[in-house]
Amino acid sequence: MNSSLLVNVFRFILLLAVQIVIFNNMTFLGFIMPLPYILFIILYPVNGNKSGLLFASFLLGLAMDFFSNSGGTHATACIVLAYFRPAIFKFSFGVSYEYQTIKINDSLTPERFSFILLAVLIHHITLFIVEAFQVTIILDILLRTLLSAVFTILSCIIIIYLIKPVKR
Amino acid sequence: MQQIFNFIFKNSNRILFLLLLCISLLLTIQSHSFHKSRVISSANFVSGGVYEKINNVSEYLNLQTQNEALALENARLKSILFSTKDTTEIKKIENLEGVAPDDILVSKVIHNSYNAPENFLTLNSGTLKGVEPDMGVINNLGIVGIVDKTSPNYATVVSLLNTRSQINAKVKKSNHFGSLVWNGKSTGFVQLIDVPRLASVRKGDTIVTGGQSVIFPENINIGTIDKIYIDNKTNYYTLNIKLFNDMTNLGHVYIIKSKNRAELNNLENQNKKNE
Numbered sequence: 001m002n003s004s005l006l007v008n009v010f011r012f013i014l015l016l017a018v019q020i021v022i023f024n025n026m027t028f029l030g031f032i033m034p035l036p037y038i039l040f041i042i043l044y045p046v047n048g049n050k051s052g053l054l055f056a057s058f059l060l061g062l063a064m065d066f067f068s069n070s071g072g073t074h075a076t077a078c079i080v081l082a083y084f085r086p087a088i089f090k091f092s093f094g095v096s097y098e099y100q101t102i103k104i105n106d107s108l109t110p111e112r113f114s115f116i117l118l119a120v121l122i123h124h125i126t127l128f129i130v131e132a133f134q135v136t137i138i139l140d141i142l143l144r145t146l147l148s149a150v151f152t153i154l155s156c157i158i159i160i161y162l163i164k165p166v167k168r
Numbered sequence: 169m170q171q172i173f174n175f176i177f178k179n180s181n182r183i184l185f186l187l188l189l190c191i192s193l194l195l196t197i198q199s200h201s202f203h204k205s206r207v208i209s210s211a212n213f214v215s216g217g218v219y220e221k222i223n224n225v226s227e228y229l230n231l232q233t234q235n236e237a238l239a240l241e242n243a244r245l246k247s248i249l250f251s252t253k254d255t256t257e258i259k260k261i262e263n264l265e266g267v268a269p270d271d272i273l274v275s276k277v278i279h280n281s282y283n284a285p286e287n288f289l290t291l292n293s294g295t296l297k298g299v300e301p302d303m304g305v306i307n308n309l310g311i312v313g314i315v316d317k318t319s320p321n322y323a324t325v326v327s328l329l330n331t332r333s334q335i336n337a338k339v340k341k342s343n344h345f346g347s348l349v350w351n352g353k354s355t356g357f358v359q360l361i362d363v364p365r366l367a368s369v370r371k372g373d374t375i376v377t378g379g380q381s382v383i384f385p386e387n388i389n390i391g392t393i394d395k396i397y398i399d400n401k402t403n404y405y406t407l408n409i410k411l412f413n414d415m416t417n418l419g420h421v422y423i424i425k426s427k428n429r430a431e432l433n434n435l436e437n438q439n440k441k442n443e
Binding site: 020021024025027032033050051054055058061062065066067068069070071072073075076079080082083130131132140 | 180181188189192193195214215218222226281282284288290324
């Protein structure tokens with residue numbers, strides 16, 4: 001338990017740092033930005049403390065907001081994702097997901113991919129809707145969501161493969 | 169009582185979620201409604217400090233473009249100096265009338281965002297150097313934005329590329345006024361709205377700041393007219409303006425402390441008291 005807490009704290013700081021230093025400066029076509037910091041929420045232990053996750057993702061989003069001057073948009077998107085995470089698990093891995101030993105940071109299977117896809121889409125749609133805060137540019141929001149989601153998923157998968165624990 | 173506690177324990181997750189959602193939505197709505205009440209901004213010592221560290225490194229990557237910009241500005245100033253007949257007599261530079269040299273503060277952009285609908289810059293000078301909210305920020309090519317929040321060492325600037333920014337601007341040759349806004353689409357273009365149809369505007373005309381606000385002095389360059397749209401509903405022009413500035417690549421900027429500003433604010437406060 002203790003080591004998993006440490007791993008999570010370490011992951012929290014590392015992902016935030018990588019996001020701010022590297023990925024915030026990576027913009028394609030002026031408006032597409034990968035946001036792999038949500039890997040923290042995706043990789044959080046399946047049976048871990050749920051209120052702990054909610055609180056941690058709120059802090060994660062708030063930290064992002066501090067760095068990008070965005071009010072509370074990242075915080076909102078993060079806690080929405082954290083709240084719906086069990087539902088996405090249920091959808092991707094079946095009803096009895098809690099009794100299986102699921103590890104997200106392993107080789108890519110369709111279940112894992114659908115989980116990441118849904119998580120990223122939920123986060124991005126919430127983020128861009130809250131950020132724009134108006135319905136008139138809904139098409140613009142959808143476009144940004146789709147394109148950014150593609151890049152976020154790509155960067156997430158690359159990071160997962162990079163930090164994948166070595167099999168013995 | 170027992171049941172209330174049971175209910176709270178049972179739904180503790182949902183209650184926590186709703187609580188946190190309320191807090192974050194509140195922060196979002198606040199930042200959308202009034203600039204001055206923004207609680208979360210990068211003008212604090214943690215994120216400002218981190219951005220300064222990052223900028224110290226990334227500065228080297230675009231030294232060349234910054235040097236070129238400075239060399240160009242030098243050349244322009246030299247040409248003004250050499251074309252005067254008597255070089256001992258210092259000519260006023262055409263751009264910044266009514267602004268004394270010690271009212272201009274040089275500062276560095278340590279963070280720049282341009283991919284959201286509401287973009288902000290972070291500068292590495294704050295209240296200790298005399299930066300206050302609502303000061304204008306320009307660079308050698310044109311205007312950049314307006315100071316939003318300040319901390320002792322850092323300040324955030326509402327970029328031109330912010331859908332909530334609204335700046336008074338005019339057509340240089342005909343003095344017709346309009347409001348400069350951004351539609352959130354392209355980083356190279358902003359829109360000048362509410363230009364009366366009487367104005368004779370043509371593609372390529374220069375747009376400069378108007379004199380109706382205390383934030384910017386008159387006649388600071390903004391950009392040139394790229395396209396002209398006629399608004400059918402209101403009989404006003406909407407002009408698409410190509411910026412002189414590349415807002416995605418900003419180095420050093422100048423913060424303008426307006427001289428008449430304290431006087432004007434005093435006057436406005438007096439009016440408020442009288443009401």
